[in-house]
Amino acid sequence: MSRARERRERVLEHLTELHRLPLGGAPDPVFRERLRADLVSGRVSAEFPPDEPARFRHAHRRPARRGPLLSQLAAFGLSAAMMAASFVTYQAVPGDSLYPLKRAAESALVGLSTNDAARAERELRSAKTRAEEVVSLLGSSDGGPLVGKTLKDMEESTRAGVSRLRRAEPRSPKIKKFARHQKEVVGPMLRQLRRDQLAQAEGYLDYIEGLVAPG
Template sequence: MGSARRRRERVLEHLTALRRLPLGGAPEPSFRARLRAELLSGAHAGEPVRPAPGRHARRRPTPRRPLVSHLATFGLAAAMMVSAFATYQSVPGDSLYPLKRAAESTLVRLSADDAERGARELDSAKSRAKEVASLLGSSESGPLVSKTLTEMEASTRSGINRLERAEPRSPKIKKFARDQKKVVGPMLPRLSEDQQAQAQGYLHYIEGLAAPQ
């Protein structure tokens, strides 16, 4: 165990020396020879001792635990990635949607300052707009659309207020207003009368943000 550790330390020392070389430089021949010798000695030292061939020599079965462990780790990572993607793609009414909202709230709370917090709240408002667009056309989306429009406006106003305090006349505000108008505007013909009133009031608010000052 101690010899293996010493070999690793020597290899790390060689790698550290390589990192100190100037960009485009190459190690000296003596260094290359020393590194090759170290690697070869480590490879020979790590080879298992094989019994001499004979009548009573038995081949030990290759352990499969490491392979199973790697497969299990890979499967777990893949499952987590699929779950995260499904959570990100969820819309109001989906079982994973509360996790999506909880993750957004956590990011807002962990923001370093008002500027970052405001920007993340505007990102949440953009997500609400996309969710409304996804909900349109569903037979049972009426209450969910109205609720999501309300949350979109709340996130927008909170994010704008924070950004205006931290970065007065920030170009992020105008860009957000222009982008959001392109998403919300086309929804109007597909909304109910009450929902249209909500969306039009929202558009009026963000149009004032995008107007030149």
């Protein structure tokens, strides 16, 4: 006898025994134990056997509707994760493990700019970000050694952006606006800097003062 036929015979046997019970009656302990043993051993299965006609198997199947929903949820979850990762990366400061990724993303955006004016604005935006990072480093207990390097990167981005913007848009008001912003950020940090860092920051302020001056 095939395994499928054996399963079918056992199911019919159990159903017959249950059918003989009076209404409200319960199966005897021997029957319950035998049924439990059959279920555990896999000799009784609720699935249709392989030799059952296909029309009966398909008739009892529910249409799979969860596929598109699960795909949408997965896509949403991936998008949310990417947004969260981008946010965390953007918040990184010098010394963080994600900081090199942040700088690489900034460089990529500068390189992908469509013209010199857009490239210059991205470089000036990077200079603003470096100034904000210096403020964060000064507020932490272990950020001191990285302050000098960040000040240097800030000045390099500033000079590159200003030079490029002057070529693309001579006498652009964006330069003075940028210089005023940087002065407001860098000025208050002077009293927290070490002597060598202080010289860097004061030299930077002298440079941007010249950008604000009339002329």
